[in-house]
Amino acid sequence: MRKRRLIGAGIASMGLLMCLSTPSSGFxxxxxxxxxxxxxSTETRPSPKQKQDxxxxxxxxxxxxxxxxxxxxxxxxxxxxxQALQPIGEEEELALGQAVAVEAFSRFGGxxxxxxxxxxxNLVGQTIAEVSDRPNLAYHFAILNSEEQNAFAAPGGYIFxxxxxxxxxxxxxxxxxxxxxxxxxxxxxxxxxxxxxxxLLSNVSELTLTVLNKDPQMFSNLIxxxxxxxxxxxxxxxxxxxxxxxxxxxAYRAGYNPRGLRDYLxxxxxxxxRARSRFFSTHPNTSERIAKLDGLLxxxxxxxxxxxxxxxxxxxxxxx
Amino acid sequence: xxxxxxxFACLGVLLLIGVGQAHAAILYAKKDRxxxxxxxxxxxxxxxxxxxxxxxxxIQQSGRRYRVKxxxxxxxxxxxxxxxxxxxTRRSGGSGLAGLTGQxxxxxxxxxxxxxxxxxxxxxxxxxxxxxxxPAHRQAVENMEQFSLSPDELLAFQREGGIGEYAGGGQ
Numbered sequence: 001m002r003k004r005r006l007i008g009a010g011i012a013s014m015g016l017l018m019c020l021s022t023p024s025s026g027f028x029x030x031x032x033x034x035x036x037x038x039x040x041s042t043e044t045r046p047s048p049k050q051k052q053d054x055x056x057x058x059x060x061x062x063x064x065x066x067x068x069x070x071x072x073x074x075x076x077x078x079x080x081x082x083q084a085l086q087p088i089g090e091e092e093e094l095a096l097g098q099a100v101a102v103e104a105f106s107r108f109g110g111x112x113x114x115x116x117x118x119x120x121x122n123l124v125g126q127t128i129a130e131v132s133d134r135p136n137l138a139y140h141f142a143i144l145n146s147e148e149q150n151a152f153a154a155p156g157g158y159i160f161x162x163x164x165x166x167x168x169x170x171x172x173x174x175x176x177x178x179x180x181x182x183x184x185x186x187x188x189x190x191x192x193x194x195x196x197x198x199x200l201l202s203n204v205s206e207l208t209l210t211v212l213n214k215d216p217q218m219f220s221n222l223i224x225x226x227x228x229x230x231x232x233x234x235x236x237x238x239x240x241x242x243x244x245x246x247x248x249x250x251a252y253r254a255g256y257n258p259r260g261l262r263d264y265l266x267x268x269x270x271x272x273x274r275a276r277s278r279f280f281s282t283h284p285n286t287s288e289r290i291a292k293l294d295g296l297l298x299x300x301x302x303x304x305x306x307x308x309x310x311x312x313x314x315x316x317x318x319x320x
Numbered sequence: 321x322x323x324x325x326x327x328f329a330c331l332g333v334l335l336l337i338g339v340g341q342a343h344a345a346i347l348y349a350k351k352d353r354x355x356x357x358x359x360x361x362x363x364x365x366x367x368x369x370x371x372x373x374x375x376x377x378x379i380q381q382s383g384r385r386y387r388v389k390x391x392x393x394x395x396x397x398x399x400x401x402x403x404x405x406x407x408x409t410r411r412s413g414g415s416g417l418a419g420l421t422g423q424x425x426x427x428x429x430x431x432x433x434x435x436x437x438x439x440x441x442x443x444x445x446x447x448x449x450x451x452x453x454x455p456a457h458r459q460a461v462e463n464m465e466q467f468s469l470s471p472d473e474l475l476a477f478q479r480e481g482g483i484g485e486y487a488g489g490g491q
Binding site: 094095098101102103105106110111119122123126127131135136138140141142158172209212213216219220223253254255256302305307309312 | 442447450
């Protein structure tokens with residue numbers, strides 16, 4: 001009996017010492033603090049062994065579902081190509097992003113000329129970008145002269161928001177929420193991954209700047225593909241949810257009330273059917289996004305103490 | 321009984337060694353111009369400015385700020401979201417415009433490798449020509465890229481709104 005107590009006390013003291021062994025009050029604070037999205041840079045990548053195992057699993061599953069060997073071999077070949085094409089590099093990302101930016105201005109009424117408002121959007125955007133998971137990219141923010149409610153991010157950190165969307169927002173935290181969502185698409189390289197997959201399906205085995213410069217048609221096709229995703233079809237639902245999650249985190253880190261994006265989506269939802277916005281077709285169902293954001297916001301118990309900055313926002317919007 | 325006591329005594333010593341090691345958490349500046357202040361308040365005297373990748377040892381966490389020890393032994397406070405667990409490195413091609421301008425602007429920190437520092441890339445020009453995109457839209461992208469903010473302007477904006485490192489009263 002005494003021995004059991006001693007062992008129990010030992011386990012308890014180990015627990016206590018473990019609490020103390022983290023930087024002052026870190027353990028308990030970390031336990032109850034909002035959980036940031038997983039740092040992508042520390043994510044464990046599959047080992048070569050795991051990759052080699054994948055086709056065997058395919059064979060097993062394929063056999064179970066009655067697939068013929070030649071079909072399985074074809075699929076295995078496809079997987080081999082996927083593994084062969086490297087992620088798109090930064091030079092290529094910047095080249096693609098700049099061309100998409102030109103296309104964005106062309107499709108959405110051009111640049112909205114208001115120096116003070118452009119400066120304001122850049123100040124809010126840079127405040128978020130510098131605490132994001134990719135703070136050393138040169139982010140650029142611009143306002144598009146379109147009454148449609150829209151915002152999007154081209155690869156390489158080119159972030160756009162329409163004047164129509166700005167007029168709908170109620171405060172700076174909502175603007176921060178929208179911009180943080182777009183910044184998250186860039187930090188998570190969502191579009192690049194989408195393009196890489198499309199390139200594979202078109203049997204493209206290399207996407208370097210040298211190849212793109214040599215083949216203007218291929219470059220043009222890629223820009224069309226990105227524009228189609230950004231402006232018409234939208235990214236995968238999961239990528240949008242991930243951008244919401246990271247966006248909330250980045251807005252919180254920047255010191256904004258993290259409910260900004262959620263509050264804007266509530267406004268958007270109330271306008272469904274009459275608002276001019278492609279968000280309804282390029283993004284997942286607004287109610288579903290709001291529900292997921294409500295869940296996420298529970299991880300930020302101190303978030304409501306952070307500012308919305310409605311007055312400052314109104315001051316800058318007065319010039320519109 | 322004695323054996324059990326000795327076991328827990330040894331365990332305690334080992335864990336205490338662990339305490340010392342865990343306290344020596346090393347984090348790195350996520351970017352250039354990360355401010356270290358003398359006191360917890362972000363408006364207190366700046367004692368050092370970290371560059372991208374500079375290491376600091378965390379000795380205390382308090383809200384959004386960490387008390388840290390610099391390699392030269394000085395201690396001060398820093399906004400925790402400007403630190404990273406992984407040591408960031410500069411991309412090949414140098415520090416881009418930030419290097420050229422003495423890091424005087426917030427925008428354009430990353431290398432503009434593979435293209436001109438200012439102006440449209442050849443690939444963009446060719447694309448715009450093929451698609452017959454209005455020169456005004458090409459100019460709009462150049463305007464977007466050339467826009468810059470000074471670090472002081474950004475800090476003043478954050479201070480006025482109580483955001484960034486001034487969030488929660490800088491506590």
